[in-house]
Amino acid sequence: MSSLPSRWDEQAVVERAKRDPAAFGELYDRYFLQIYRFVYSKMRDQTAAEDVTSEVFMKALKNIGRYQDTGKPFSAWLYQIAMNSVFDRYRSARPVEDIDDRRDLAVDGPGLEEMAAQRDELRRIWAVVETLPKPQQVAMVLKFQEDMKIEDIAAVMGKSAGAVKLLIHRGVTRVRQTVGSTV
Amino acid sequence: MMSARPDPELDAIFEEVGDLEGREFARWLHAAPHPAAGVEPDPRFRYELRRKLLQEASRRSSAGPWYRRLLPSPMRLAASAALVGLLLLALAGIAVFSNREGSNQQVLVQSPLANSKLVALAQPITLTFSQPMDTASVEEAVSIEPATKVTYRWQGDTQLQIVPENQLAPNVRYQVTVKPGAKTTNGVPLQKPAVIAFWTAPTPPPTAAPPTVAPTQTPAGALSGLQRVGPAGQVPPVWSPDGGTVYVVGPGGQLTAYTLSGGSQVIVSSGVSAVAVGPQGPAYAANGEVVYGEEKLQVAQPLAIGFQGGSLEVATTQGVEAADGSQLASFSETAQDAQLSPDGEWVAYLGASGNLHLVDLRSGQDSQLGPASALGAWSPDSSRYAYPDGSAVEVVSQGTAAQVATVPQLTGITWTSQGQLLLATQTGLDLMEADGSGLMVVAQGSFQTPIWAPSGQQFAFGRSGAIWVATLKAPASPSPSPAAAQNQFVSQFFSDLENGQVSEARALLGSQAQQALSGLGQLLSGAMLRYYVVLSQPGTEVVRVVSGQGSSETATDYTLNLVHSSGGWLIGGISAHQLTDFGSGPEVLHVAVSQSQVRVSYDSDLNPTTVSGVTVQGIQAQASYDAATRTVILTIPGGLTPGQTYTLAVTGALQDISGRSAEPYQLAFVGPSSGAGSPTPSPSPTG
Missing domain, CATH: 2.60.40.1220 (Immunoglobulin-like)
Structure with a gap:
């Protein structure tokens, strides 16, 4: 999980990017990998991940002039765009069978030993996460994969911190029930 | 089980409801890497998207200030009136505010090496400041870990080159810190330390001391089948992938295909300045165009042609372009000559300063390796590059150059299909392993610009104004020690x-x-x-x-x-x-x-x-x-x-x-x- 840059750096770069659009390249360099991996983890397809990532940054470029620092990391705003773009894509194109297929794969993984088994276990867990209701899924990805603070996740999702905590708790409980206590 | 990494926020979610098993599971999941964590995006996609974004940003910028497009017309008028008011206030000597870079804005420090992996060991560390800096205070405020003796070179007062006295150490995470003691020329200090980190390339493969001793003598009958092909021009010949045809550019830029079994065919009668062979046959640069089958590209000052996944790419004096006109890389100095790697993912170029550069076309990173007397040759698998610096033979592997041999009167280098180096000199041909070991003379006589065929034991070379081919029965590589x-x-x-x-x-x-x-x-x-x-x-x-x-x-x-x-x-x-x-x-x-x-x-x-x-x-x-x-x-x-x-x-x-x-x-x-x-x-x- 990549760490977020300090608030000071971020604000300065964002402000500069507002006045000088070319400075947007710095923001792109800083956040590209995080956003790409986030999108990829949802799409599981390189071409789709590339399309959505392009969309995210194009939208960010178009709207950065309207971006206002509310004390949240700039990345939270990018994640918000990414999340909406991913969901738009799901709504328009994603076949429902994929999720079921993935669940089958998740449950049928062979029992490997030690580390190999652990990696396999992780794949199963994250495959189960993808079967959770979307809000639980997003809250878990942003917390466990992106290492974001509850408050920032709440900002991305437009929910209260309490609601995010509840989503995470429910998500984790559901995952544990599904995969069993094998870890 | 992986060690659990506590996150107080996460712990609290489960502790509040007394779910300690849930907490342990969450800790474990938090510490474990996500399966997508190691997913690497296609570097070309990353580069292309960046290029498009900056193009779009630049277009928007040139269309006028952003606020103008956001305001409806009546508000624009109001804004203009406000602007006039501010100007009047400023003229009256009243300080209102300044939004310009270079006044009281925060100082940004950047480096092209920031977060780079596999950084070449012979490499200055460049820092760019967003505002003009007081150079003495910056030099005082810079520290490097691990401790490294350096000198400083400034370009203006916004760009600092930190030049290590010796090569950087391999396999090391370097951290350059500019402490808040650094000030702008206006006396504004950095508000907090700026930290740039990068990782150096691994140790180059171990090499023996560069052999300067006389090579062992010629094995009898090593060279055979000597055959004159055609008149030589300025452009080195290239082989077809099957080794059956040599494409030779003659003195007037005439491109001719010579079949070794006999026969020749003129492809272009004059003006060819570069040639390469792709999956569909030869590609050449002539009269401001690069021609490859039906494809014709208008390219200014083409230096070299190559292929990446079957698609054409062209190195020019300024960078490398793809067939669709997109820029794959920009050179940090004007190139005199260039060579694209066989896999099309790298380019070596000789800058106007006489320094050799290698550019990774996947990331665009341009690494300056040091002086070279000419371009050399890419290994068949594109993992190494050999080049001459006077009589020294240098081999670059994993971003690091190492001198492997000293061979006087060197006139050219090529890699054999077995991964050995064939060195042409004014007095003979030498063969050695890529680490400089086993150097031996395999032929006497004058040889220039040898080019090994992609398969087999043949090579082409220049002599007395003509291109020749010959067969070399190269001794098998010794089994590793x-x-x-x-x-x-x-x-x-x-x-x-x-x-x-x-x-x-x-x-x-x-x-x-x-x-x-x-x-x-x-x-x-x-x-x-x-x-x-x-x-x-x-x-x-x-x-x-x-x-x-x-x-x-x-x-x-x-x-x-x-x-x-x-x-x-x-x-x-x-x-x-x-x-x-x-x-x-x-x-x-x-x-x-x-x-x-x-x-x-x-x-x-x-x-x-x-x-x-x-x-x-x-x-x-x-x-x-x-x-x-x-x-x-x-x-x-x-x-x-x-x-x-x-x-x-x-x-x-x-x-x-x-x-x-x-x-x-x-x-x-x-x-x-x-x-x-x-x-x-x-x-x-x-x-």
Whole structure:
């Protein structure tokens, strides 16, 4: 999980990017990998991940002039765009069978030993996460994969911190029930 | 089970409802890497998207200020009125505010090396400041870890080049910090330290001292089938992939295909300045166009043509362009000549300054390697580049150049299909391994610009104004020495672990090592950042594995006892020793043991008066320091006793040039047998 840059750096770069659009390249360099991996983890397809990532940054470029620092990391705003773009894509194109297929794969993984088994276990867990209701899924990805603070996740999702905590708790409980206590 | 990493926020969610099992599970999941964490995007996509975004940003910028497009017309009028008001206030001498860069804005510090991996060792560190800086205060405020002697070069007052006195150390995380003492020319200080981190490339493959000795004499009958092909021009010839045809550009730029079985065909009658052969046949540059089958591209000043995945790419004096007109890379200086790698993912170019550059076309990173007298040749697998610097032959591997041989009157270099180097000189042809070993003369006479055929044993060369081909029965590459085979085996083990191929790595372990490995979870956790060999002796290798995240790195030395098995090598035993406070002071990078010397290389420039902090326990040794290689040399009068175990000991008395003390460190090694350089196999493991 990549760490977020300090608030000071971020604000300065964002402000500069507002006045000088070319400075947007710095923001792109800083956040590209995080956003790409986030999108990829949802799409599981390189071409789709590339399309959505392009969309995210194009939208960010178009709207950065309207971006206002509310004390949240700039990345939270990018994640918000990414999340909406991913969901738009799901709504328009994603076949429902994929999720079921993935669940089958998740449950049928062979029992490997030690580390190999652990990696396999992780794949199963994250495959189960993808079967959770979307809000639980997003809250878990942003917390466990992106290492974001509850408050920032709440900002991305437009929910209260309490609601995010509840989503995470429910998500984790559901995952544990599904995969069993094998870890 | 992976170690759980507590996150108070996450813990609280479960503790509030008394769900401690849930908390443990959440901790574990939080610490475990997500399956998508290692997904690497296609670098071309990353580069292309960046280019499009900046193009769009630039278009928007030139369309006028952003606020103008956001405001409806009446508001624009109001804004204009407000602007006029502000101007009047300013003219009246009243300070209102300044939004300009360079006044009281925060200072941004950037570097092209920031977060780069595999950084070349001969590399200045460039810092760019967003505002004009007071250069003296910046130089005072810069610090580098590991401690490195540097000089400073400024371009204007916004760009600083930090030039290391010696090459950077391999396999090291460097951190350059500009402390808040740095000020702008207006006296505005940095508000907090600016930190730039990057990682250097691994150690170049071990090379013998560059051989300047006379090569061994010509094997009888090595060269045969000498055949004149056609008149030579300025452009080197190229081979068809099957080695049956040579494409030669003649003196007037006439491109002709010569079939070795007989026959020729003129493809273009004049003006050809570059040629390459792709899947669909030859591509050439002539009269401002690059032509490849039906494709025609308008390209200004093409220097070289190549192919990436079957698609055309063209190197010009300014960069590399793809067939769709997109820019794959921009050169940091104007190129005089260029060569694209066989896989089309790299370009070597000779800059106007006489320096050779290698550019990774996947990331666009341009690494300057140093002076070169001409371009050289890419290895067939594109992993290495050999080039001449006067009579020195340099080979670049994994971002680092190493001199492998000195060959007077050098006129050209090519790689054979077996991975050896064929060197043309004004007096003959020499052949050697890529590390400079086994140098031998294979033919007498004058040879220029040799070009090896993609397969087989033929090569083309220039002589007396013509292109010739000949067949060279190159001696087979000697099988790797036992020491090299041992290193290769150990590399395989760690490479498997690094790539997550745990079962493949396990297959290289004996039963005792299998058991030992179970207790070394860190090695299997997938958190490995890099590894390198600290000590290699027959039957034993000490490999350092560096793990961690961000600026926090930890290191563990793994000692591997190697044994011969029926199928080759096997790891009979493995033990681990975690280093204390890794990176807090000078760290040992490599230890080389000979009968009379122990050479200990460091990552930091050391204070030479403190090298007595490095000793061999129980032995009187004279310590000296080679600053160029950051190596402490312990010379042992009377030599080491073969087969006896010794302990290298480093104490806190050893300091780097910044005064930071080394953490205590010990390493066991064995006195080598006289004249022996090969590993002695240990008994096979039982069971």
